[in-house]
Amino acid sequence: MTKNSLQNFLLLIALGFCWGPSFLFIRFAIAEVPPLTLVSLRLIPAALLLWLIVFASGEKPREYTQCWRHFLIMGFLSCVFPFACISASELSISSSLAAIINSTTPLFTAIGAHFLIGERLTQSKILGILCGFLGILAVFVPSLLDQHNNSEWGALLVLLASISYAAAYLYTRTFLSHVPSMLGAASQVLAAALLVLPAALIFDHPWELAMPSLPALLGIAGLALFGTAIAFAIYYKLNKSAGPTYTSTSTLLFPAIAVLLGVLVLDEKLSWNIILGCFIIFTGLAIAHGFIKFPRKYQRTSEILKHE
Numbered sequence: 001m002t003k004n005s006l007q008n009f010l011l012l013i014a015l016g017f018c019w020g021p022s023f024l025f026i027r028f029a030i031a032e033v034p035p036l037t038l039v040s041l042r043l044i045p046a047a048l049l050l051w052l053i054v055f056a057s058g059e060k061p062r063e064y065t066q067c068w069r070h071f072l073i074m075g076f077l078s079c080v081f082p083f084a085c086i087s088a089s090e091l092s093i094s095s096s097l098a099a100i101i102n103s104t105t106p107l108f109t110a111i112g113a114h115f116l117i118g119e120r121l122t123q124s125k126i127l128g129i130l131c132g133f134l135g136i137l138a139v140f141v142p143s144l145l146d147q148h149n150n151s152e153w154g155a156l157l158v159l160l161a162s163i164s165y166a167a168a169y170l171y172t173r174t175f176l177s178h179v180p181s182m183l184g185a186a187s188q189v190l191a192a193a194l195l196v197l198p199a200a201l202i203f204d205h206p207w208e209l210a211m212p213s214l215p216a217l218l219g220i221a222g223l224a225l226f227g228t229a230i231a232f233a234i235y236y237k238l239n240k241s242a243g244p245t246y247t248s249t250s251t252l253l254f255p256a257i258a259v260l261l262g263v264l265v266l267d268e269k270l271s272w273n274i275i276l277g278c279f280i281i282f283t284g285l286a287i288a289h290g291f292i293k294f295p296r297k298y299q300r301t302s303e304i305l306k307h308e
Helices: 003-019 022-030 035-056 061-089 095-102 105-116 123-145 151-175 181-204 214-242 244-252 254-265 272-288 296-307
Strands: none
Touching: 003 214, 003 244, 022 035, 022 061, 022 095, 022 214, 022 254, 035 061, 035 181, 035 214, 061 095, 061 151, 061 181, 095 123, 095 151, 095 254, 095 272, 105 123, 105 151, 105 272, 123 151, 123 272, 181 214, 214 244
8 A cells, every 4th residue: 555545545534534423413413503503603613714724824715716606606515505404304313314314425426427527327336326226215215104204304304415415526526626625625614604604693593592502512513623624624635636436435434433423322223224224325335436346247248238
């Protein structure tokens, strides 16, 4: 293993340990802080920290002021909408289930990349996507059959967040690939904070809320520092040095961390369908990213049938 590959691997592990606990941090805070206010409290300090890093590193933001519309769109797609959806979802579903469903982001990314930016859907990606959606069905169907269970709405919110993350990735690749990584992260987080703060003030009236408890405050701090500022800094650095495909494999890691923390810290229970769905989704992701490969004999047979 070269020095550069070792560095990328360590960054990938660090990214998983930043994003994985975010679902637990949300659980700590969401019972006391409304979703939009929670997103604001997550984004504002993260934006300040990222901009301090930008100025300390000598970046020149003025050269990219013409990108402000793109930063606003990215802030909404990558932060405001998915953060709000996931925060609201954990009012009705467990942090473990939210993490599992959120791991489907690369599946939606692969579909969007095929139709929007010309990345061909290979046989492995198609099979991986099909496995991923089978896993989603395994998670959703039992709750849909239970008319007294409203948790499917929480699961649907996380699914919408996953689609938004996928759209954000495609948008970044199309319009913001020329922007330095740290400046891009800081700009989109600041744009997201500016977008969500007025909505939080209008709908949540945060000045009327009681002072959050210590666990809730720790959850907010964890989201701002680890789940947003440090995570975005690592993500953009890793994406620049190793590429988006390698970086997206972090989604295989942080759901497992979130599930483990949910079971150990929150005593969350995993039903048989969630465990089965988790296994199928992870299998689909592994196939789509080439971790599970088919024998060459099978590939040659498939190519012959395809040409016929």
